[in-house]
Amino acid sequence: MGKALIIGCGGVASAAIHKCCQNSEVFTEICIASRTKAKCDALKEKLEGTTSTKITTAQVDADHVDELTALIKKEKPDVVLNLALPYQDLTIMDACLAAKTHYIDTANYEPEDTAKFEYKWQWAYREKFEKAGITALLGSGFDPGVTGVFSAYAQKHYFDEIHYIDILDCNAGDHGYPFATNFNPEINIREVSARGSYWENGSWVETEPMEIKKVYDFPEIGEKDMYLLHHEELESLALNIKGIKRIRFFMTFGQSYLTHLKCLENVGMTSIEPIEFEGKQIVPLQFLKAVLPDPSSLGPRTKGKTNIGCIFRGIKDGKERNLYIYNVCDHQECYREVGSQAVAYTTGVPAMIGAMMVMTGKWLKPGVFNVEEFDPDPFMEALNRWGLPWKTEEQPELVD
Numbered sequence: 001m002g003k004a005l006i007i008g009c010g011g012v013a014s015a016a017i018h019k020c021c022q023n024s025e026v027f028t029e030i031c032i033a034s035r036t037k038a039k040c041d042a043l044k045e046k047l048e049g050t051t052s053t054k055i056t057t058a059q060v061d062a063d064h065v066d067e068l069t070a071l072i073k074k075e076k077p078d079v080v081l082n083l084a085l086p087y088q089d090l091t092i093m094d095a096c097l098a099a100k101t102h103y104i105d106t107a108n109y110e111p112e113d114t115a116k117f118e119y120k121w122q123w124a125y126r127e128k129f130e131k132a133g134i135t136a137l138l139g140s141g142f143d144p145g146v147t148g149v150f151s152a153y154a155q156k157h158y159f160d161e162i163h164y165i166d167i168l169d170c171n172a173g174d175h176g177y178p179f180a181t182n183f184n185p186e187i188n189i190r191e192v193s194a195r196g197s198y199w200e201n202g203s204w205v206e207t208e209p210m211e212i213k214k215v216y217d218f219p220e221i222g223e224k225d226m227y228l229l230h231h232e233e234l235e236s237l238a239l240n241i242k243g244i245k246r247i248r249f250f251m252t253f254g255q256s257y258l259t260h261l262k263c264l265e266n267v268g269m270t271s272i273e274p275i276e277f278e279g280k281q282i283v284p285l286q287f288l289k290a291v292l293p294d295p296s297s298l299g300p301r302t303k304g305k306t307n308i309g310c311i312f313r314g315i316k317d318g319k320e321r322n323l324y325i326y327n328v329c330d331h332q333e334c335y336r337e338v339g340s341q342a343v344a345y346t347t348g349v350p351a352m353i354g355a356m357m358v359m360t361g362k363w364l365k366p367g368v369f370n371v372e373e374f375d376p377d378p379f380m381e382a383l384n385r386w387g388l389p390w391k392t393e394e395q396p397e398l399v400d
């Protein structure tokens with residue numbers, strides 16, 4: 001079928017690349033390009049001989065549009081799958097425009113010096129992509145990503161109008177460390193230490209970080225504490241799900257994680273303000289990242305399951321209706337299959353599927369789009385086929 005250029009070679013990329021290599025009919029060729037080429041070469045060596053996908057590697061600094069454009073023009077991929085960090089989204093989008101190549105990512109742009117993630121920067125590219133005749137698919141991970149596809153699916157098949165969405169992200173995995181993050185520590189800590197917010201009756205309601213706590217009995221996992229966070233898909237779903245009154249996002253955290261985070265915050269280690277240290281400027285959070293366990297090393301140690309899904313409440317044929325759509329994933333099964341824990345797996349699989357949707361022409365229209373703006377059916381089928389089967393429950397426990 002075609003060729004994907006994958007940028008980044010960390011935890012999520014590794015899971016996505018394993019899945020592309022299982023799906024050689026679509027991904028006949030991939031080029032893995034990242035800042036540290038040795039990581040790309042090591043992954044290529046591990047996968048070669050297990051797949052008919054042809055794999056090449058390259059070095060690229062994705063902060064530089066010229067370097068990226070030259071690479072895309074040389075490799076001539078059908079799509080560019082951005083699995084580097086949110087800081088690189090705009091440079092990669094600019095390069096895709098210059099080389100007229102479709103773009104897919106899993107996280108929205110965030111300036112490195114402001115911990116605020118919003119779609120406004122990437123949505124500003126709508127007209128440019130439309131004029132260039134190419135597609136940008138934003139947020140094709142799990143959350144954002146599958147949560148948006150679940151919403152579009154609920155809207156298409158179950159509701160006349162959805163009024164309430166609660167997105168619940170439960171990670172009941174235990175890696176045995178007192179404190180570690182399941183994906184890039186810098187991005188993760190920026191996200192969880194920010195103020196919370198949710199969308200209600202047409203505007204944002206802000207909370208203190210971790211101010212709202214609920215307990216939920218997750219299918220196949222049991223009771224867990226979860227906390228309201230701001231999350232990027234709230235912004236696009238508030239626009240794209242017509243008639244919506246409220247959307248909230250909750251994530252589970254264990255007590256050990258929260259105690260460590262509070263302590264690190266209190267001593268200034270989670271700050272993104274540069275400080276002077278031994279004659280050099282350093283960012284405390286980047287230093288903290290360097291001493292924490294690398295998320296990609298957690299795979300063999302992490303046991304337990306994740307459950308991520310959405311609870312919808314709304315109206316069908318004049319009657320109230322509820323629906324819970326969720327996926328349960330087992331950390332050890334993911335590790336056996338692709339050598340990654342479930343957080344990388346649950347992001348990497350939808351990243352591969354998003355790239356497949358664009359490459360096969362199922363999700364192709366000029367412009368910049370979030371996942372819920374496309375037909376959810378082929379993506380939902382692909383989730384079942386490629387390792388993230390989902391379940392529905394029509395009488396779920398509700399959050400309030």
Ligand code: NDP
Binds near residue numbers: 084145
């Ligand atoms: P990692 O830190 O493990 O990997 C990031 C990769 O990007 C590394 O290979 C890194 O290279 C590379 N990289 C960073 N800067 C550059 C640069 N300037 N040029 C080229 N390559 C660069 O992160 P994760 O795999 O944990 O996360 C990847 C993305 O997935 C993030 O954007 C994250 O927010 C997103 N994500 C999305 C989720 C969702 O459900 N939607 C859930 C979890 C994550 P090097 O090896 O040299 O450091």
